[in-house]
Structure formats: structure tokens, C-alpha cells
Amino acid sequence: MVSKVADEPQMLSKKAGCNSHGQDSSYFLGWEEYEKNPFDPVTNPTGIIQMGLAENQLSFDLVEDWLEKNPDALGLRREGASVLRELALFQDYHGLPAFKNALARFMSEQRGYKVAFAPSNIVLTAGATSANEALMFCLADQGDAFLIPTPYYPGFDRDLKWRTGAEIVPVHCTSGNGFRVTRAALDDAYRRAQKRRLRVKGVLITNPSNPLGTAVPRADLEMILDFVAAKGIHLVSDEIYSGTAFVPDSFVSVLEVLPSTRAMADRVHVVYSLSKDLGLPGFRVGAIYSSNPGVVSAATKMSSFGLMSSQTQHLLAALLGDKDFTRKYLAENKRRIRERRDQLVDGLKEIGIACLDSNAGLFCWVDMGHLMTQHGRSFEGEMALWKKVVFEVGLNISPGSSCHCREPGWFRVCFANMSAKTLDVAMQRLRAFVETTTNSKGGSALRRAPAAPARSMSCPLAMNMKWALRLTPVSADRKAER
DSSP: OOOOHHHGGGOOOOOHOTTOTTTSSSSHHHHHHHHHHHHHHTTTTTTTTEOOOOOOOHHHHHHHHHHHOOOOTTTTEEEEEOOHHHSSSOOOOOHHHHHHHHHHHHHHHHHHTSSEEEGGGGEESSHHHHHHHHHHHHHHHHEEEEESSSSSSTHHHHHHTTTTTTTTEEOOGGGGGTTTOOOHHHHHHHHHHHHTTTOOEEEEEEETTTTTOOOHHHHHHHHHHHHHHHTTTTEEEOOGGGOOOTTTTTTOOOGOOOOSSSHTTTTEEEESSSTTSSSEEEEEOOOEEEEEHHHHHHHHHHGGOOOOOHHHHHHHHHTTTHHHHHHHHHHHHHHHHHHHHHHHHHHHHHHHOOOOOOSSEEEEEEGGGGGOSSSSSSSSHHHHHHIIIIIIIIIOEEGGGGOOOSSTTTEEEOOOEEEEEEHHHHHHHHHHHHHHHHHHHHOOOOOOOOOOOSSOOOOOTTOOOOOOOOOOOOOSOOOOOO
């Protein structure tokens, strides 16, 4: 008798059975290990602390306070009258005009009103993941390629490639210039794509960068625009971290430097969401902004497969329409991000670990190459160190190789998805690991300035956790960061 289980894979599509989703990346596997043993200061103080999640939990109280003062928005009321029937019935997938108007104004406010956004050029999507995939469907056919500077967000291997069939060609950047993209690196990536007989349809950048935590300088944006103009290709600028730029005037939107020609305007597209700036990834609010009528039309049709609820749009139209709230929120949120970033950077510096100088984002790009005790400064050494940090130290961080970085030893470390006390615990654990590693290499204990009083000493180090030699992926879907 033939087993039904053995026959089941034949009942699935090729797409369902393929391995191109990227779930076997160490980026996603680290999440899996965290979910098996999540840290809790009371119920599981030796669990794994999640430092691989770029989530903004620093300003929830500001949103909660606004909701308390504006119960009509959450209660589906307008001026005291119920709008349930209005919102519950079928909605055009172009989105509620009130929400698109408020979102357009908020995006402009973030950029110091240096750029104006036309609501008619906004396509609403279920998060930035859907926005980026929709753009790939609009701009590239199966087998076409996009150039992406490294290191880049690991989820792009899933978001851009899995269902669309598009290819990614890395633009290799190096630590020698702070991982800034150069014209030589773009030209090299373009030549490599041609050798693979790939048709390059565009360049995709993240600005501010995930995982670097740096905003792209104006001069670099101008250079990239010159490159895409010369090649006659598209530029997608993922600007979902624009509101996290905590250094004044550090973030420059690509739309600020975009040439006024119609040809260039039609080939530059911006992706945005409220997942990072407002800390609302669960609301699934994303957007494509494009001046290309064809892209707007096609992306709007595609958005029908992942619509944003009318209830969410109603609530956020009121929230973003409150100019006094958005002004205060943007300023206070940036202040809190900088303060928490400084806590991480100072803690790492005290134990001899350096970071790339950052001015945005919810993470730091951290150089831990000197802690590699196995295989030297190699990718094998990076993975061995990563496993130790996850299983011995109890910190889930993301290795640079998962971000396609060519230089082993770099890690992305997130800081905004936890309390200051939990971050202190993470630094205590890492300090103990560094001291053990330094002594085992025959060096002396680290010299450091007297440590500031810890915010909490109630969580013991997870140094007795046995670490595995191998992580085994499971078939269940991994969570999306966006």
C-alpha cells in the first residue's frame, strides 16, 4: 500500500516545494532558536534575548496616550457617530482618501517638507514586504535582475525573488569607506550580471540602510541616479527607516535630489511603511510612491491581493492627521532612538567592541571579528562565533553573512525592541563572554572604565547553555520582520 504521506509532495506546486524562500538563512534560524527559548526577566531569565528583530518599541506610550485622548478613532466613530457600516462594506482598493491624504502629509513632514507627495501617486500595500514584491512584479520579468548594495536586509532574498523569479546581483561594498556604495562597485555588479546573461532592470537601495544604520549621503544618491540614468534602468529607494534618522539633516530622500526630467521621475520609486517609524508592524501598513502612471496602475491592481483594512486606515487617518501629535512624536521618537543607540554603543565600547558610526535605524553594525577563536577571520569562524553568541551567551544577533557582507566578523545588533534593563542584561552577558574569550586566547582581562550601575541584576547570565553544532530548519514559515 502506497503511503499517502509520500505522495503528498507531488500534490504541491513547484513553488510550494522550492527552497528559494530563504528560510534556511541564519537570520531566520536565529529567530527560530529565540522562539524556542525566549527571554523573560521573571519567568525565563536565562532565555535568549532577541537582538535580531528591528522593531521599534520605544514610543508605544506616545501612541497609547493619543488613543486614550481620541477614543472615537479606535471606536469606529466620527464626531460621536458610528462609521461601522461605512467601513465594513466593500472598499475600493485605492484606499480611503482621508488616510492617503494624511499619509502623504506625514511622509512630507518627515522630510522637513522638502518633498511634496501627491496622494494619487501612493499605492497602499500590506507592509513594505508587499510593496517591494509588487514593484518587482511591475518592473522585472522572471530572470531579470536588480542590483543591491551589500550588506543588505536578508529578507530581500525572499521578498524580491521567491514568487517573482527576479534575481539579485550584489553590489559589493567594503568597510574601507564605511560600506558606502561606489560607481566602481555598481559598474562591477552590472558587468557580472551581463556575464550571467541577466538583464538588469534597476538598483534597489535602503535609505537609511538596513543593516548599517546609516543614511545615504546626498553625493552618493546623486551618483546612483547618474548610474541608473546612464543605464536607462529603475531605482527603488526603500525609505522605511526615514523617521529613525536621529542626527539632524542626515537623511536625504532620493526625491530631494531627483532631476526634474520626466524620464527620470518615471524610473524612481519609493517604498515606505509605518512599521519602523511608528512601531506598528502588526498593522501591515505599507506604500509605494511613484510618478510613473503605469507602475501606479499595475501596483494598485496587485494590491487587491493584500489590502489594508478600512478599520486600520480610519484609525491612522485620524492619528496622522493630528499635526500636533506627529510633530511631537517624530522629535521624541528620534531622541529615544539615539539614547538607546548610545546605550548599546557605549556598552560595546566598554568591552572592546567597535561599531560602524550610525545616524539612523534601530540597530548597529558591529565588528566582532576579533572574537573569532575558531577558523580565524573567516565565514566559518563567523558562524562558529554566531552559534556561541546564540547558545552560550543567549543573544540572537544576525551574522553579516546573512546580509551578504563579504567581510566576515560583522553582525547586526538591534536595540529598540527591548527595555533598557534588558539591554543591560545583554551587555552583562556579552561582557562575561568577551572576558572568557580574551583569557582563553592567552590575553589579559579587558581594561575598562568603572561600569555604571546596572539597571537590573535580577537576570543571571545564560552562560551555562549548551550550544548546538548545527541549526536544523523546520518546514514552518518564519516570521517576517516588516
